Amino acid sequence: MSLTAFVTWVILPLLGLGLLITFIRVVRGPSLPDRVVALDLMATFIIAISAVYSIASNEPSYLDAAVVLAMITFLGTVAFAYYLHRRSNA
Amino acid sequence: MRDALIALLLLGGTFFALVAAIGVVRMPDIYMRLSASSKASTLGASFILSAVALFFGTTAVTGKVLAIIAFTLLTAPVAAHMLGRAAYFCGEPLWAKSVRDELGGAGEWCKQHERPEELSSTVPDANAVDATKGDRSA
Numbered sequence: 059m060s061l062t063a064f065v066t067w068v069i070l071p072l073l074g075l076g077l078l079i080t081f082i083r084v085v086r087g088p089s090l091p092d093r094v095v096a097l098d099l100m101a102t103f104i105i106a107i108s109a110v111y112s113i114a115s116n117e118p119s120y121l122d123a124a125v126v127l128a129m130i131t132f133l134g135t136v137a138f139a140y141y142l143h144r145r146s147n148a
Numbered sequence: 149m150r151d152a153l154i155a156l157l158l159l160g161g162t163f164f165a166l167v168a169a170i171g172v173v174r175m176p177d178i179y180m181r182l183s184a185s186s187k188a189s190t191l192g193a194s195f196i197l198s199a200v201a202l203f204f205g206t207t208a209v210t211g212k213v214l215a216i217i218a219f220t221l222l223t224a225p226v227a228a229h230m231l232g233r234a235a236y237f238c239g240e241p242l243w244a245k246s247v248r249d250e251l252g253g254a255g256e257w258c259k260q261h262e263r264p265e266e267l268s269s270t271v272p273d274a275n276a277v278d279a280t281k282g283d284r285s286a
Contacts, residue, residue: 061151061203065158072162076169083172083181091235095181098227099172102189105216106165106196110158113203121200121212128216132223139230146238 065114073110077103094138101131154199161195164188177243178235186228190220 080103083096105124112120171184194217201213242249 061154064155069158069162072166076162076166079166079169079173089178089235089238089240091178091231091238091240092181094231095178095185096172098231099168099185099189102193102220103165103169106161106193109193109197109200109213113154113158113200118204118206118209118212121209121216124197125212125216128219128223132219132227135227136230139227139234142231142234142238146234 062114062116065110069110070107070114073103073107077107091142094135094142098131098135101127101134105131150202154202157195157199157202161192161197161199163192164195165192168192177246178240179232179242182228182232182235186224190224193217193220 077100080096080099084093084100087093087096105127108120108124108127112118165188168185168188171188172181175181175184197213197217201210204210236251
């Protein structure tokens with residue numbers, strides 16, 4: 059089994075499964091912070107998937123998307139936390 | 149040999165990412181979910197990205213991978229801390245079986261204090277301290 063086949067048929071489906079499992083918490087999450095936590099984890103999964111996909115397609119450009127996503131995710135989570143904090147004080 | 153190492157790193161990273169996903173779904177309150185997701189997902193993403201660096205082996209890719217790993221290691225704890233703090237001030241309830249809440253009740257803190265962003269914990273009375281010590285030695 060070549061590495062490309064292993065990545066395509068084992069690693070990518072497993073990461074996709076993890077993305078779906080995390081999405082359960084986004085749908086069910088009883089409160090807004092629960093959903094923010096799950097969305098943060100989903101973004102990490104997407105970073106991992108784009109990195110793995112760069113192996114599967116032998117194209118390192120997909121890592122650029124991972125770099126940008128890592129930064130945007132942090133900004134998004136901090137903005138959500140700030141919003142939650144302000145909302146609770148108001 | 150190198151392919152085997154790459155496959156091993158990918159499997160390890162996927163394992164930790166899946167553990168984080170299962171933890172986020174199965175844990176009983178938001179603070180445990182945060183704990184599960186922030187630590188395990190950082191480790192999983194780092195493993196997978198190092199596998200990518202090993203696969204390509206060029207300086208450009210390795211630099212990008214190191215940048216992502218360093219950035220994740222720096223920002224994931226900060227984001228998790230801010231989120232947990234905001235959730236606590238929102239009054240997110242702790243799990244019913246949690247044994248200790250140093251600030252005395254999630255959400256109550258905001259009602260009792262005019263400036264809730266200044267955090268401090270109160271010293272518990274002597275009986276409470278003794279009870280804790282007894283529990284730990286047992």
